[in-house]
Amino acid sequence: MADVLVLGAGILGLSCAITLQERGHRVQIWTRDDPLQTTSAVAAAIWLPYLAEPRARVLGWSATTFATLLRQAEDPASGVRSVRTIEVYDHSDPEVWWLSAVPSARRLPADEVPAPFHSAIELTVPLCDTTRYLPWLVARFAAAGGRIERREVHQLDETPAGHVTVNCTGLGARTLCQDTSVRPVRGQVLKLRGVRLDHAWIDDTTENPIYMLPRIDDLVVGGTAQRDSENLREDPADTARILADAHRRFPQLRGAHVTAVAVGLRPYRDAIRLEPEVLPSGRRVVHNYGHGGSGFTLAWGCADEVAQILDSTAG
């Protein structure tokens, strides 16, 4: 069994820490930010592959994560539950390359496709309420003896000798690993209360995705996908457009109150980096970053692979 230091307490760091702990490793987490101040805390957090590559690996990781999230949803305290979801398309035969990962998915017959779209799929997928899910994961890690320390690392060699480091620093890997291929894709969402939708809605046919996701206590409405924008503040123009899109699709949302606006930078990379590295100092690292718009969709599958790498290279 190894001494493991996980860098990062977003969804990737927490899922790795718990998975490794459950396999008997001695695990601690160092994180620059509190888990509820990470990009992961901003996420709409529905299971759906989006802005993540490469497809072949994403398919496997997403299928494993789907099954894990369904098991976690059995505990109501987790904040994970399944939601019926409609995704619409502007052409009649879209290539939904990840559909095989979803047991319940069906293409809607033409007479059920909402206007003005050309096709749609209906699927039931896990949706994580991050305000509950992240604290639930932190509590699970702590209950099994795990420690989370607020600490920023400037070089991978700063980590304690004799430990394996699991690098889940998301966009932070840009500076930590001098990896300029990790780039931000800005996302802004609104949280609405006072109305309910009985299903989730996803429309990725426009420049910015339009989605409405009914969480347990509120409705998350988005969004934006602005490449290379580092702006972590609310953009009022985005807020106005997001609301207008939502009202056009679901007029009943005009009665809702906007209770919060949140912005996060998705850590996008042309290919997710999940691989081991031995540093010149001899320290062992397993990198696990660059999950773009799919951190919650891939986390548990990636954590399993990190554990396999660690087990196969331990010693």
Ligand SMILES: Cc1cc2nc3c(=O)[nH]c(=O)nc-3n(C[C@H](O)[C@H](O)[C@H](O)COP(=O)(O)OP(=O)(O)OC[C@H]3O[C@@H](n4cnc5c(N)ncnc54)[C@H](O)[C@@H]3O)c2cc1C
């Ligand atoms: C608006 C929006 C909507 C989204 N919707 C979805 C969705 O519906 N489904 C989905 O699957 N995904 C979604 N995502 C994407 C998802 O949020 C990300 O893929 C995910 O949060 C990435 O997780 P992470 O753990 O890699 O990074 P983060 O959550 O950013 O965590 C990184 C961690 O590393 C720490 N760190 C960084 N640098 C250092 C350092 N040098 N030293 C120490 N610690 C460091 C940070 O403090 C933090 O704890 C969405 C994102 C946004 C912004």
